[in-house]
Amino acid sequence: MKQFRFLFMVLAMLLSVACNTDDNAVVGIMDDYPSESLPVNDLMTVTTDVPVTILDSDYSNVAKAFINRLKHPLNEITNDTKAILIKGSNIAQHTSDSKLWEAVANGAVIIIDQPTFSQMLDAIYQVYLPGFTDADPGEEEHDTHICYDILAFDNQYNFYELNDIYDEDKNESEQTMSPYMNGLYADPLTGWLNEKYSGKVATIRSVTRSASSDLSALMSAQNYTRTYTLRPSGGYASRLENRQCVFTISTNIWAAYKFDEDADYYMIEQTVLGNNNNFWIGSWTGGKWKYQGFFLSRMTVNNRLFHSSDNYGSDNVLKHSDGVYLLDFSPVSTSGQHTITVEESWNLSGEVGLSGVALSGGVGGSVSSSYNVQDMSITALCGNDNNCYNNAAWQFDISTDNYDFSGWSGYSFRKPPLLGTDAYKSVQCWQWKVEHPNNYGDIKILTDLGFDHSYNSYRNKVFSGESYTDNFFNGWYSEYITIRPPYRGTSNE
Secondary structure, three states, X not given: OHHHHHHHHHHHHHHHHHHOOOOOOOOOOOOEOOOOOOOOOOOOOOOEOOOXXXXXXXXOHHHHHHHHOEOOEEOOOOOOOOEEEEEHHHHHHHOOOHHHHHHHHOOOEEEEEOOEHXXXXXXXXXXHOOOOOOOOOOXXXXXOOEOOOEXXXXXXXXEEEEOOOOXXXXXXXXXXXXXXXXXXXXXXHHHHHHHHXXXXXXXXXXXXXXXXXXXXXXXXXXXXXXXXXXXOOHHHHHHHOOOOEEEEEEEEEEEEEEOOOOEEEEEEEEEEEEEOHHHOOEEEEEOOEEEEXXXXXXXXXXXXXXXXXXXXXXXXXXXXHHOEEEEEEEOOOEOOOOEEEEEEEEEEOOOEEOOOOEEOOOEEEEEEEEEEOOOEEEEEOOOOOOOOOOOEEEEEEEOOOOEEEEOOOEEEEOOOOHHHHOEEEEEEEEEXXXXXXXXXXXXXXXXXXXXXXXXXXEEEEOOEEEEEEEEEEEEEEEEEEEOOOOOOOOOOO
């Protein structure tokens, strides 16, 4: 009996030693490679009926993918032209094209493929001088380097920007991307044109006033949309080589000025869209550990107001103590729901300034949007910045608890929520009030976006097991928007 007990103890010790090999989960170890590969061909997910005139040639591959999405391309400017595509390097020869700039003055969008900062300024100054005082270089440090992969805008402060595909400041050459990736980058611009000309983002919903003129035109939203490239970071980059995700943030701004209060009111609707499929590589084995990844686990967004300045330091933020207030926001903190509806409304009485005109009967309206939040919790961080106390901020967390456990077989994986591995959408709305706005010159929104992606891992032992979840941070992505001011009875129209 003693001999049997001794042998049992020796066997248990050997099992313990064997089971404790590779104690730590190391994502860099990969014995078998995931089988989920990226598509090669352009999926042509989004197309457009908007008539676009194409004036140049030798476009980038992303611009070519955009052209492939046009159902009604034109080779000259006509009365049907809604947008005009040109090459950034040809800006100089287009500055004297009166027909082009007349079309833009009448509301057409100009789309510029790969402009440098100086070429972008040449185009913007054709449209906005003398009123335009600010231009974002797209994080580019040299006037002669490409600042945007694609830039589109009209004469109403509506902008679409695509950048971050490559960076000449870091001596990166233009990437040779597959037709699939070129298509992913072309989709957001195509969708932006569709929404602009379908009226989906053009007007505030349920707008009313006592006067009888066409308020929908007076209450057109200013839209600023920007597309970003998400790349893996740290030691995870080798696992996701040549993979990137495309995310787009779209911000609609309705601005009104209340004369009896000398105050601006801003209603904001902001949407973040993206797809994490390119980071999802499935499951694999490393040593005695099983892994699955990578999936979006957190998205953070923070919005603050700044006054006219090139310095976005704490001294230039518009604070609660300056008479700048966060009046309301949606959503509030929530979890355990399948869908939510975010909404904001306003009802401003008396004389109100809108886009270029004043109304005596007041103005009211609302915005709302519903979306899927299954397996996602939302934490409202609004007003938590102790430097201003009026920021509009949220944290969206997607569940990372993707394990099942059995006392006999140990751990196994559940596939992460679709919001983390496939299409993602979140929407947030809020209202700001700015007292004495003429004191501040241009008023700008600074938006910061942050993304985390995660992986799960486990190893099973005899009658036990252990699991481990880790993440990498994609970094902060920032943009600023100069708000188109409402009519205040001054030259600031």
